[in-house]
Amino acid sequence: MAVREETLRRYAELVADDPREFRVHGSVYTDPDLFDAELRAIFERTWVYVGHESEVPAPGDYKTVLVGTQPLIVTRHEDGRLYALYNRCRHRGAVVCRQERGHSNFFRCRYHNWVYANNGDLIGMAQSTGYPDDFDRSRYGLTPVPRFENYRGLLFVSLAPEGPSFAEHIAPVRRYIEYWLGRSPAEAVEVSLPPHRYEYPGNWKLQAENGTDGYHGNYVHLSWQRVLALAREATVEESQHYRQSGSARGLAGGHGLLERPGSLNPNSSWTARMMHRYPDYDAAMRRRFTDEELMQISARRNIFVFPNLFLFETHFRVIVPKAVDRTEVALYVYALKDVPEAINQGRFRGHERFFGPAGFGTPDDIEIFTEVQTGVRARGQEWLLLNRGQHRERVEDGEWVGHTTDEAPQRALYRQWRRLMADA
Secondary structure, eight states: OHHHHHHHHHHHTTEEEOSSOEEEEGGGGTOHHHHHHHIIIIITTSEEEEEEGGGSOSTTEEEEEEETTEEEEEEEOTTSOEEEEESOOTTTOOOSOOSSEEEOSEEEOTTTOOEEETTSOEEEOTTGGGSOTTOOGGGSSOOBOSEEEEETTEEEEESSSSSSOHHHHHGGGHHHHHHHHTTSTTSOEEEOSSOEEEEESSOHHHHHHHTTOOSSHHHHTHHHHHHHHHTTSOOHHHHHHHTTSSEEEEOGGGOEEEEEOOOSOTTTOHHHHHHHHOHHHHHHHHHHOOHHHHHHHHSEEEEEETTTEEEOSSEEEEEEEEETTEEEEEEEEEEETTSOHHHHHHHHHHHHHHTSTTOSSHHHHHHHHHHHHHHTTOOSOOEEEOOTTTTTOEEETTEEEEETTSOHHHHHHHHHHHHHHTTO
16 A cells, blocks of 8 residues: 555656646656556546547447547447447457447457347357356346446546546536537537548657647747748738737646637638628528627637547547557547538648648647657656746636646646546
8 A cells, every 4th residue: 555655646746736837747758657557547537538429320330449448339229329338248358349430230259259239238149058048148248338428429438437427527628619519500510530540659648738739839830831921821920920819728627728719800710701701601600699609609729628639620639548658649520510511621621731641730740749759758857847827827717827828728737637646
């Protein structure tokens, strides 16, 4: 017990939440034992995003995911309901589904031919005479995850039977998700498959930090700004001025966001511009929302839902930790429902330009992750500073609010990390 308590204290001490200088120790990116503890304490105990309902629209559709170290199947049964099941045969433990996604009326274990319905029920056993007549198949179906929630089409699981409810987990960021959905008059989105995936040789938290980092854009993505200038879409100065507007917000529970202000002026807001360009869209949006709500909806936000989901203007970004220095990221482009097709086509093309496999933005970020993962191994001074804007941030309705280049979201992330790791 003393050894465990010492380990927990050591993990907690890796985040120095000093009101004058918030710091994080470099070993949070490099320690393999700490990474294993993260998978148990965070990914296998809190609420983790596993997909969108539009990925499994029809009975028989399924997808497989990894949550921490745990392989799962998310599947839709003939009853129309969604199920989240451990991908493990109840006989000898083999996975019963080896494909990333697909359609099937059942899952068959290749080892000894046990067969399961897509709600997990055990419906077949090869050479079943080897078991007694009173063998109770109902006790040996695929095991469901302890907790599973469908929130506005976003699917979350918790592998812990106890702990904060999903409502408690999502509460700090809920209103921002509602605004994000509001760009559709139906307040709904639909994923376009397959996702675009990439790996980088770095820790998962580098991506978790970066999506709400408003400080790096003028430097890491300078080449993109020069492309826009050459295309006469915006000068470098105009691009950099835009990046100075808005705020960075750290929320309770480790969530956070980077926010650019909304507007009903078509010259300064994408949503307002689309409403001006497409009268049917304008009419549908005004029937559904007030001007005050449209102001909030029109703001551009990168929303981080702790610990593994980003909601961007064009895509879901899902973080999958693989090793202390290896991370997979999946980008799921989505369509806004009940909007003119031209709006979604424009969004898709914009996504391709910056975030796509041949885009201008993502390679920049991956290179930075690689450089950080290399640099944090250097000895001498092993602490990293996350105190930008700490002296000027303000608290509004329980949110830490700072300048768009401040590190309020990153501090919120590590406060939650520290709390969960202290209980690992």
